[in-house]
Amino acid sequence: MRSAEMDEKSLNNDRYVYLFDDVARAERNVGGSWDAVRELLGGKGANLGKMASEGLPVPYGFTVTTEACLDYLKQDSISEQVWTSVLDALRKVETRMGKKFGADVDPLLVSCRSGAKFSMPGMMDTLLNTGLTDANVVSLAKATNPRFAYDSYRRLIQGFGAIVMGVADDLFEEQLKTYKAKAGYESDLDMTVDDWKAIVSIYRTILKEQTGSDLPQNPLVQMKMAITAVFSSWNSERARAYRNATGIPHELGTACNIQSMVFGNMGDTSCTGVAFTRNPTTGENRMFGDFLPNAQGEDVVAGIRSCFNVHELKGRFAQAYEELLRVGNNLEQVFRNMQDIEFTVQEGKLFMLQTRDGKRTARAQVRIAKDMVREGLISKEEAVKRVQTGDVDVLLMPQLDEREMEEARRKSLMLASGVNASPGGAVGQVALDSKTAEELHSQGKDVILVRQFTKPDDVPGFFASKGVLTAEGGATSHAAVVARQFGIPCICSASTIVIDTEKRCFTTAQGTVVHEGDVISLNASVGEVFQGPISTVDANFEHEEDLQMILDWSDEIAAENYTRNNKKMRGLKVFSNGDSGVDSAKARAFGAVGIGLCRTEHMFFGSERLPLMRKFILSQDTKQRAAALDDLLPIQTADFEAIYRAMSGFPVIIRLLDPPLHEFLPDRDALVSSVAKMEVSSNGLRRQLEETRELLAQVESLHESNPMMGLRGVRVSILYPELIKMQVKAIIGAACNVRREGMSVLPEIMIPLISVSKELEMVRHQCELYADEVLELNNMKDLSYKIGTMIETPRAAVTADEIARSADFFSFGTNDLTQMSFGMSRDDAERRFLQDYVNKNILMKNPFQSLDEKGVGKLVHMATNDGREANPALQIGICGEHGGDPSSIVLCHKMGLDYVSCSPYRIPAARLAAAHACLW
């Protein structure tokens, strides 16, 4: 009596071991947080405890804590104290179960299972039937049935060998296979008692041969070795590698769960199964799973026999089925999430072996989150939190059919792989240049544009294509950026393909030659190129009602006032980048509340426009130049009108011409080559040679050694004020026209690449002059417009206070700001060393994809604060690649920006990220 009391007491105070129904004590000890309980007991142990505490049918047992694991790892042995606690707990389980662990007669058997805070491959899994010995297997055979007993015993030997002693599992499986083959058996079900006995004997030989020792016949030794194996597996190479890759801390440790065995293989009244409380693919609120009669858990997973749908339990195990549904429901109430459960029915009685939050597809994630709000299980905030931006991306991209791809891979129809620059699936005929792409497209063909790399004048080719494949350039190369902007699947850096534009084909590493016009398929979500067509599965935002619901809630959350630094704040608004009415309509459909970046130069690459632009650039005098601009004016005006119409009531931020002028001219190398060839050949091409030479000279005169830092942005406007005049006339003129149609127009003019405040002052003044002239002419002086600037040079960020005095808004051009802050040209860096930097952990991530918080972020933060101090009315946002990157969006929120702008297809994810930022 006194000893029992002491036992009770000692376990009550125990740090290392918790009985399943003792989870409340664990919660108290760690201060009440469920997260801390999971850290102490592991996810599996905590959940088993929770189930037990809720009175659900859990086979009794206990958890040896992660602390015990960490102690073990430090001392390299299970301490006396821990072992004493284990034995104490075991005694309590024996009392509850009315059986003795490993007793010769009617023994208590247990499973030993690892369970860390985060589920993790690479660690020891489950050792079943611990406690069986040569002695008690005989008694078990008598008490239950012999076939079951020896089957169980061989499982222990196999598991102990493979998991605890490190023998290759294949050795056991091979022998079993050979044995069955010899006997002419098709399945384990054909095995007789004697067969299993023979297998037991074979397995013991393997164990002996491989490890020099036999299965310990002392059940406690089995258990101790199992616990030791679980703890050791925390530091296995695979586990460490997995933690490195996923960022799980190495100092967490794993718990070990000791649970009384129940048996699904005790005959026809027993079964075992796994199930999800809802459909993990569609999210439908109906249990989804499989079971196997007369089997142990691993058989279900192993797929040895074909399983039955979980709902077929109804016929065969009616009571257990009812209880399973009830328990499933109960678990969802407890864990407020869809559960992934393991269960066993032993002689008609249901036991729960494990529960955890179930993995699911993006589609299921969204539906379940929405449904659970409707069911009152979770709040809208919780639902929004649960949906990840990656889920949204996946939902919105058409994808290649998985099954067909699998087949294509098997048939070696994969041509190349590259960087998954813009996700989705695309199928079409190869076009090796933009012109061909446009031609094929005009014939109603689906096209895949295949290029060494792309340039701005390839943009028309993008519009004509279903997908883009390049041999060069990384995830933020021109091709990638443009593709993402327009939601075109794109694979970059497929460096093994060799394009031959003369012979109009490309060759793969395997020597396959793909000709222009041949069909290929891009799995751009992953980066695989396939020969021939593969079916695609479409996405359609309008039909994604569940997602739309989640995004509407996201908008609500971002719009709600919340408090930061004692101030009521609004979350980030999501604007869209867009250069046309079509873009803008798409952006509105996706939920953008403004255009944050209209790149006017994209409008100049169209086939009717490029010649005018070249005429402007190559003009010898202002008169010629003015004539070219006069021709461009109505075209630009019409462009802007279309955008304003689509964005009625929302702001439209239009950037003045930004790129260096030579981007509009023919390629320099090609001209050098032409001139050289003409010089050598004597075919009387004198005039043509002279002309080409002259053109080359003009191109040369515009050539720059570092064009990114040359004559572009506001510098072009200052050199050619007539360009500002034309653009402002188009911007404000179009606004007047559309307003006359009865719409609400909110134009904003953005000046790019400021590095000196005077640049902005000067150009702002000119813009106002021209704008007011147009307004006067239209008799619309009350039409208000804003003038702001990009902050994209480090110096602009550092002198933001001065610049803010002439700006109504700042828009951080974090692409250029990152390039200039790092001193890294994006394309050059990604092509030559950036990946190496990430691999070597010099950089944690590519700063062109995710905003660099420490460096570029510091500049953005400084500029935001200095700018607002100088001009409290300043509106501040970000445009460009980072504006669509979820982690960057959270950073923008933290720094107090007003909006982010990203490509139309990234808007849904951005809306979600903006809400996440408010919730975290």
Add this chain to the structure above:
Amino acid sequence: MRSAEMDEKSLNNDRYVYLFDDVARAERNVGGSWDAVRELLGGKGANLGKMASEGLPVPYGFTVTTEACLDYLKQDSISEQVWTSVLDALRKVETRMGKKFGADVDPLLVSCRSGAKFSMPGMMDTLLNTGLTDANVVSLAKATNPRFAYDSYRRLIQGFGAIVMGVADDLFEEQLKTYKAKAGYESDLDMTVDDWKAIVSIYRTILKEQTGSDLPQNPLVQMKMAITAVFSSWNSERARAYRNATGIPHELGTACNIQSMVFGNMGDTSCTGVAFTRNPTTGENRMFGDFLPNAQGEDVVAGIRSCFNVHELKGRFAQAYEELLRVGNNLEQVFRNMQDIEFTVQEGKLFMLQTRDGKRTARAQVRIAKDMVREGLISKEEAVKRVQTGDVDVLLMPQLDEREMEEARRKSLMLASGVNASPGGAVGQVALDSKTAEELHSQGKDVILVRQFTKPDDVPGFFASKGVLTAEGGATSHAAVVARQFGIPCICSASTIVIDTEKRCFTTAQGTVVHEGDVISLNASVGEVFQGPISTVDANFEHEEDLQMILDWSDEIAAENYTRNNKKMRGLKVFSNGDSGVDSAKARAFGAVGIGLCRTEHMFFGSERLPLMRKFILSQDTKQRAAALDDLLPIQTADFEAIYRAMSGFPVIIRLLDPPLHEFLPDRDALVSSVAKMEVSSNGLRRQLEETRELLAQVESLHESNPMMGLRGVRVSILYPELIKMQVKAIIGAACNVRREGMSVLPEIMIPLISVSKELEMVRHQCELYADEVLELNNMKDLSYKIGTMIETPRAAVTADEIARSADFFSFGTNDLTQMSFGMSRDDAERRFLQDYVNKNILMKNPFQSLDEKGVGKLVHMATNDGREANPALQIGICGEHGGDPSSIVLCHKMGLDYVSCSPYRIPAARLAAAHACLW
């Protein structure tokens, strides 16, 4: 009596008018500062007052203040109050002189002269003889001599017409010339009384015709109009333009000095002259000047008659001569500077009309400053303050002979002009490429390298040349930077010359064809190119003893502890950039106390080394690469040894390889062109074509769209750690060798282009590994070395705290930092828009020449503070162009840097600037 008392009192309190001997009251009123007195009375008035107060023989008079001028400019008329004050003061002058202003008999005549705080062309100069009228000229003729009286009268009419009424002076001069020609006179001395009377009449006609009015016969009206004209001239177009150009504030205004006339034209006992108290060309302490007997001041300046040396006064005006020497000495004691004086001897008596600090050559400036310290007139600090860094530059450059250049200009032998990128004079034969330059040089010829622009592989050509001329590239282009580094005169941007490398010649705008081998001369201090040879005048630092004295004092001042923010600080040390033993010896001779930047890549461009470097770059595997490096190792080691020897006892900071690798490879365009040509011609060059194609492919693979922000600096070291190994072995190995020779070696390894702290951490670790290996091998583990980094990307500046933890020193690479902060590629910007920006006042100055305080400076300041906070032992300096720019040096001092490093030839000026920074 009562009225006189009141007069006395009213003038004592007068704000607008100060009598000459009343300068003490002016000093009191403005708070005692001489600068403020000069602002109130103008430089001329203040100095006249000072002389009068010192009892020197100044014709009495008074100054109407700049305040009165500002009042006038505001109200557009002389106020009643000012005029009353003028009349009061005039009465006092009349009393003192015992004459009445403009009286009919024995009139008091005055001069009216403008005088602002800063001497300024474009304003009204001097109106002499004010107060003469038709009436009193007769009396004056009787009292003195008639010829003098009518000469004076015609001068008044001419001056009044030209200066007060704005009549073109030529009209008067033409008539006088015609008159003399008709009469057959050679000089004014031939003119008789009647002749002058006739001229008076002719001049009055001109005045009447041109202005419609006659000379006012009321003397007070003459004076009031004269004062009005002086005040108005402050806002003349020329004066405003001059102030805009020189940065003189427009709100200062000018004073007007009214001074009793004395006459140097009263016959042979009278004369007038100008003199410097010391020689303004050589600085010799002996009065230097001219005088003219029987003349008025303007005659001396006008050069109408040839003057006498001032020391000839001794024979003709012995007493006045003695007094002049005494007065000169006295003035130097009062103004503690060499004076530029105007004097008149009237009937044997000396009068001082003006004194001011004298302008002088750089050489005189230095000598006078040194002498005055020796004479106890000024302190060393004052001497150092007076010498400007520009003076030092001028002293140290060989120059073309001025006289010969004048002749060449006259003969139209000037071929072109350009930017004076690196000062000095150079004469030599034209070489159109580096190879030719080296060839001619090896034949003992003087060479001028003439290129479109230069690249790193032209550097050997620089060494072979006396001067460099380029058609492209500004003051900080490659050519300019390298030229300054090596003290080679260089003219850039001579855009009118057209180079034809086929025909081996260049053509000027005038069509002159200059062939390779022809001699030209560069006046690179100004930017002029001459045909044919012009003699040069050499500079020799060792012989510049006066300058050396000044610089020694500068070093003393910079080394003295001074206090800033309550801390004792040392001024800036001056280090030198240098890549060789020769450079380093030069640097020591110029007074550098360390090498702040040794660019190892410059060593790779030598003719024996470039092939090895190319071998390294084009290697297909690490083995080939290692072999190339093995060959380079002994060469680098020897380079470093030479530097250490020259710098024994001083730190040597060696930068690891910095430029992008393609800079070591052949030109891409040339290869493209070659390939194209070979493709067309069918001369069986198949193998050569293949080889060229392959080379082009390799060059292409290293090609970058923005090489400045590509694979260079530390990025190369990280990609090719074997390069670090070779360089560290050479750096530390050489240090061991030289130390064994008994010298003190202080090597410091500098890692370029850090943008992420991990880069430095990683490379530092490798450097330490290799260095310690070498030290162990040499058994010299006590040889200490430092490892630091360039701060040249904005991100490095922003994350300086992290970087400082792995750095022993920072060296700001402000060239790149400026490029990246502004987002401006230096060459592209200077070629295409930077000058336009300066012209339009968008930028006040070229930020590549003078450190941009607001932007780049802010980053430097942040990084300095953050770096020191994280690592208080951090040494901080600056290398590159700004390190030799005086205003940037002052800024570096303000930001608390420890040293600046500049090219050897800029060291003297930098030493001076470092002292200036301590004194201001």
